[in-house]
Each structure stands twice: as C-alpha cells, then as structure tokens.
Amino acid sequence: MNKILRLNTRDKNTLLRTSFLSQLGPSAMAAMLEIATVANYESRDVLFREGDHAEFFYCVLGGYVRLYRLNKDGREADIRICGPGDTFAECLLAMGDNYLYNAQAAETVTLARFDLQKVRALAEQEKDVAKTIMRCLSDHLRATMDCIANDRLQTAPQRVAHYLLTACNTDGGPASIRLPFQKSLLAGKLGLAPEALSRAFSTLRRAGVTVRGRTIQINDVTALKQI
Amino acid sequence: MNKILRLNTRDKNTLLRTSFLSQLGPSAMAAMLEIATVANYESRDVLFREGDHAEFFYCVLGGYVRLYRLNKDGREADIRICGPGDTFAECLLAMGDNYLYNAQAAETVTLARFDLQKVRALAEQEKDVAKTIMRCLSDHLRATMDCIANDRLQTAPQRVAHYLLTACNTDGGPASIRLPFQKSLLAGKLGLAPEALSRAFSTLRRAGVTVRGRTIQINDVTALKQI
DNA sequence: CGGCGCTTTGAGATGCCTCAAGCTTAGTGG
DNA sequence: CCACTAAGCTTGAGGCATCTCAAAGCGCCG
Numbered sequence: 393m394n395k396i397l398r399l400n401t402r403d404k405n406t407l408l409r410t411s412f413l414s415q416l417g418p419s420a421m422a423a424m425l426e427i428a429t430v431a432n433y434e435s436r437d438v439l440f441r442e443g444d445h446a447e448f449f450y451c452v453l454g455g456y457v458r459l460y461r462l463n464k465d466g467r468e469a470d471i472r473i474c475g476p477g478d479t480f481a482e483c484l485l486a487m488g489d490n491y492l493y494n495a496q497a498a499e500t501v502t503l504a505r506f507d508l509q510k511v512r513a514l515a516e517q518e519k520d521v522a523k524t525i526m527r528c529l530s531d532h533l534r535a536t537m538d539c540i541a542n543d544r545l546q547t548a549p550q551r552v553a554h555y556l557l558t559a560c561n562t563d564g565g566p567a568s569i570r571l572p573f574q575k576s577l578l579a580g581k582l583g584l585a586p587e588a589l590s591r592a593f594s595t596l597r598r599a600g601v602t603v604r605g606r607t608i609q610i611n612d613v614t615a616l617k618q619i
Numbered sequence: 620m621n622k623i624l625r626l627n628t629r630d631k632n633t634l635l636r637t638s639f640l641s642q643l644g645p646s647a648m649a650a651m652l653e654i655a656t657v658a659n660y661e662s663r664d665v666l667f668r669e670g671d672h673a674e675f676f677y678c679v680l681g682g683y684v685r686l687y688r689l690n691k692d693g694r695e696a697d698i699r700i701c702g703p704g705d706t707f708a709e710c711l712l713a714m715g716d717n718y719l720y721n722a723q724a725a726e727t728v729t730l731a732r733f734d735l736q737k738v739r740a741l742a743e744q745e746k747d748v749a750k751t752i753m754r755c756l757s758d759h760l761r762a763t764m765d766c767i768a769n770d771r772l773q774t775a776p777q778r779v780a781h782y783l784l785t786a787c788n789t790d791g792g793p794a795s796i797r798l799p800f801q802k803s804l805l806a807g808k809l810g811l812a813p814e815a816l817s818r819a820f821s822t823l824r825r826a827g828v829t830v831r832g833r834t835i836q837i838n839d840v841t842a843l844k845q846i
Numbered sequence: 847c848g849g850c851g852c853t854t855t856g857a858g859a860t861g862c863c864t865c866a867a868g869c870t871t872a873g874t875g876g
Numbered sequence: 877c878c879a880c881t882a883a884g885c886t887t888g889a890g891g892c893a894t895c896t897c898a899a900a901g902c903g904c905c906g
Contacts, residue, residue, distance in 0.1 A: 469771035469772045471764050485753070487754055487757050487758070488757075516746070519749075523713075526712070526713045526749065529756040529760055530756060534715075537719065540696075540766055541696055541720075543767065543770055544697075545688065548861080575885070576884070585862075585863055586884085589885095593886095594887090605872090774892095774894090775893075801852075801853095811894080811895095812895055814854075814855085814895075817855080820854095821854085
C-alpha cells in the first residue's frame, strides 16, 4: 500500500464526479475534499479485515474492490464488488467502530479515504452531507435487497442474463459489452463458483450470447430478457 | 384493512418504545407522533405491491409482516420479516416513489404509518429525525449484508442454528425458545422451503435440539455453536 | 372430539459445488 | 516480435444440498 496524503489533480477530478461528492453544495464539497486522503493498493492487497477497528470510509476512484466474508472453514463469499464511484463502509458512519467484512483489492486500485469521526462531525454541521449519506445508504440497501431476491429467485443463467442486461443499457436489438473485471470476480458478485459462471455462459449461447475473453456479444437483447 | 386515524394509548406507548422513536428528542418525537396514523390488517392481507406508488413508511406495532419479491413464474422469495419495533420502506425516504417489494401481513398486524412527504420535510428541520433515519438504514443494510453472507456461506442446518443462537440470548448451557411465528415464515426468512427447514431441525436433533410445535429446547448452546 | 391447516416425511429431480485436467489468455523476457 | 510462462478459464465427472410434489402425521381451535 502506497499512501499519499493529498489528492493529485486527476484523483480530485475523479472524486468530484463521484455520486457522493457531486451532489454536495460548495461548502460541503470543499469540507469533504479537505479531509480526503488517497491510498493506492496492488491486486490482492487486503485493505482491512472483518472486526478491525474502523478508521475510514472509502470512495473508489479507480479499479475494483471485493467486500467479502469468511465462514469458519475459510471459505469466502463476496458481499459486494465496488468499482469507480462506489463508496463502502458508510454503514459505520451511523454505528459501529469495527469493519463488518473483509476488503481486498481485485486489481490495482485508487481510493479516497475519509476519516469516520470527521465525516460524522461534518454530517452534524452540513445538512448536505447527512442527506448524501442517507441517499448512499438507501442505494446500497436497495441494491443489497435486490441481491437477496435474485439469489433466491434466479438460477445461474438468469443471474448472468440479468447482469448483462443491466450492463448493456440497450432496450432491444444487438449489443456488445466489455467486462470491466475478471470473470472470477463476476462469479463472486453473482454468488457463483467460477465454473458455474462458465457453464451459465455456455447455456446462454443458445440465447444468442457469445463470449470471447472479456468481450460479450448479445444478438438480441429482447430475447435475453425472456430467460 | 381497518384504518384508524389517531393512535390509541396502547399503540402510542408501543410506538414510543420503538427503536425509531425512542431515540428522538422531545420536539422531534412530538412531530412524528403528530403525523402517525395506525392501520390494522388481517393475516394474508397485502399491504402494498412492488411498483405501487409509495405513500408511507411503516413501523410495526404488533404482529409480523413479510416483505417479498416475485419472479415472473410467480414464485415468491422473502426479503425480510418485520416484527414489533421494526420499520420498513424507509429506503424510500431518500429516493424513489414506488415500493420496491410486496408486503403482506403474516398474521393480524398493527402498524404505524408515516406519510413519506411529511417525514422528508421533518428530516430537513429536525436533525434528530435525519440521524434516526440514518441509523435505521445502516441497521438494515448491515442485516441485509449479513443475510447475503449467510445465504452464500451456510447450509440449512447452520442457518437454523444461527437463528436459534441469536434468538435465545444465552452464552452457554441449556435454553428454551418459543418461535414468535409459524415455521413456514421462519423458512422464508432463512431462504428455505418449509420442507428444508423441517429437515434442518431433524438434523439438529443430534446436536441436542428438540422441537415441539413452536417450542424449541436446546440442550447445550455451546455445542450448537460448533455446527 | 373433529376437522382444518400446518408440518413432517419420503422419493425423485435439479442445480450448484468440488476436484481435476486441459485449454486459452495475457503478460514477460529473450 | 515471438516464444514462454503463469494465471485464469473451460470442460468433464461425481457428489451434495435443496427443491418439488405427494401423502401421511400432528397440533390447535372451535
């Protein structure tokens, strides 16, 4: 881990475009920038472990971070995959002094970090900050509930189809996607073993899905919705 | 559904002991009580459906409510079971005008309802209200992430054992629990078919768990933790 | 005590996981 | 620029967990 205390220009601009910061008024935004620090991690670096004393909440500027839990046999399950613009550990702003899960860099990663104490204090003064935290928590709660429902209702090919449809932003006709990360990471995100993701892709071939490395071709988005 | 506009004394007292209201200062609490209305439902009544225009967020005063989603074949999956003191649909305070899931009374139920618009306005004025909403959202986010991790890491007997351990509040030795609702509801809460719950209980017999209707005896809590 | 609804049990099917081996991709050094 | 290597991905085989459907058992309420 390579720590840099202040933000460089590019990181700052990325941070400002983030859904968290972009919604703030000028004074709140300045205050948040004031307390932001940047951290870089290499692939597979562990940012923190479940139960560690929590110092920061995070905003991803570049790369992907895996949030996961372990069972007592050491098996891992991903809870969330965070990419550019995502925040994590905001739960702790309202309660708790320990991280609730493990976090690991899935590749080279750049993060903005915010001291939890300072953000708590800021949320007291700046209504904007409190509101943005609320929006952020609501978004995650919604996404996490969606995840439970999908896990419980959908088979592996359906989950993959669902992911492809959200990723391609097209209503009908053909589409092409480039996966932003490794397939094993997508597998974890969807609650599958990598082998199961692979088999799901080959099931989807008959629905017009062609996979070539990280590039995925969809012949007919409408047809894929029927899965 | 039998609607009563104002709270009676017992409902009011129940509401005040709720984790949502009990944390408010006097003025915020009075303001919340001012906008609260009460609604009663019978078992299996549907409170609202996914996609309905959202008017209220809710606080359970008595009974249990099932929040669930449907897939396109009509199969149901529970997302959350809400009991006395729980709130639901608070997600919508920060964003969205439509309910995100279906809600159904699992038995006779008494609810406090709060007009979303009015609570949003109140959260702007009263910092306490905003803070309590944040805590509430954080709690649910945490619980929902726990749920994903448990679904992905634990087998049926492990999930049941985990539920029993959280329900009995004992560190070691024997314990006795009375389930607050039907087993089929517990099955849904744990993401299982009722038959799978039943089989999980019979697996746990060899770990010293005896089931008799809604009453569950645990010979040794410490032993159950090893499952 | 009788009946209805919830729960349990059995049998069979399905879907996903694990392990192991072969293959492809991407990254590295000659 | 190409060959090489390591990592990631795919495929196959086998096993386990949970689901579905069906029928019998039990518990609770009138």
